[in-house]
Amino acid sequence: MRAIRVASAALLGMTALTFTAPVAVVGDGHGDGHGDGNNNITSFGFSVQPSTIAAGGRVTLSVDGCGHDAKVSSGVFDTVTIPKGQPSATTMVDWDAKPGALYEVTFQCGSESGHTDLTIATGRPTNPTPVPIPPVQRGVRAGVGGSIAGFDIKEIGIGAVLIVGSVGVAWRMSRRRTADDS
Template sequence: MRAIRVACAALLGMTALTLTAPVAAARDDGERNITSFGFNVSPTTIAAGGRVSLSVNGCKSATKVSSGVFDTVTIPKGQGSATATVDWDAKPGAVYEVTFQCGNESGHTDLTIATGRPSDPTHTPVHRGVKAGVGGSTGGFDLSEIGLGAALIAGSVGAAYHWSRRRAGEHGG
């Protein structure tokens, strides 16, 4: 009988999830970004002072690209890309809107400013991953902590053995 209740609850949960998913996907925030031309900012996260590549395709006229974090750039008709230098005073962690204006249409995307500043402002900073430390058994080798951990494990195993033998004796006798 319990299995039937669990199955019914799971089926009810899946039905609720299925019925609410299309509503969430169809939600309109008032920000439609559908254009007859394609556009892109690369990379989408960059440090202040770095260079971003702005690309557009399918635009039949010159494209004006503007943002509060770099000077306005014009991509001439027939060309597909240009570069822009992010201002040095861009706030780390901030998200700036980049607007692509092609004729009477405009589309926008976000550009996030990373923390830190590149040492050479003419090149995009290289991300080298995180510094995770030594790891393994060699980092922070402390005999007192190892001894305490071993004592806790031994105590747990001993208590489990004691309680299992005690219960076996109670039921058997």
């Protein structure tokens, strides 16, 4: 029994250590602001999503950890300012962007700057106007059965009394049998 307890405690400790260990940041060449092999290391993170877009499409420009207004510029869209405290902004790629071309996007945060690439896909979107997003519809409340959602305190109290009472009666009966046996 002692070995099982020791093994369980060791496993629990290793799991906790795994979740609390710091994560090493390694550049992967995707221009995520943490290095891409070109000494493109900044104290703030940045990205362009999607990284491949057709001319006339919309891209989301994101910054993380920038304590200033971030300025994002490229030859394929107008300069965009992401205000301090906001994580992202969107912009439209110029219609005259050359299909298959690779454009550099520069993120400026204070005195630091970093860059990543934006690829223009071949072909053009068929509908340059944004498509309205349908309203969010609420689904059924599946999976809340047995939880405390919509609980009745009286029913919970009665259930607790019944459980405690049945455990008490079982204990009392087991004690009485031992007294009768002796």
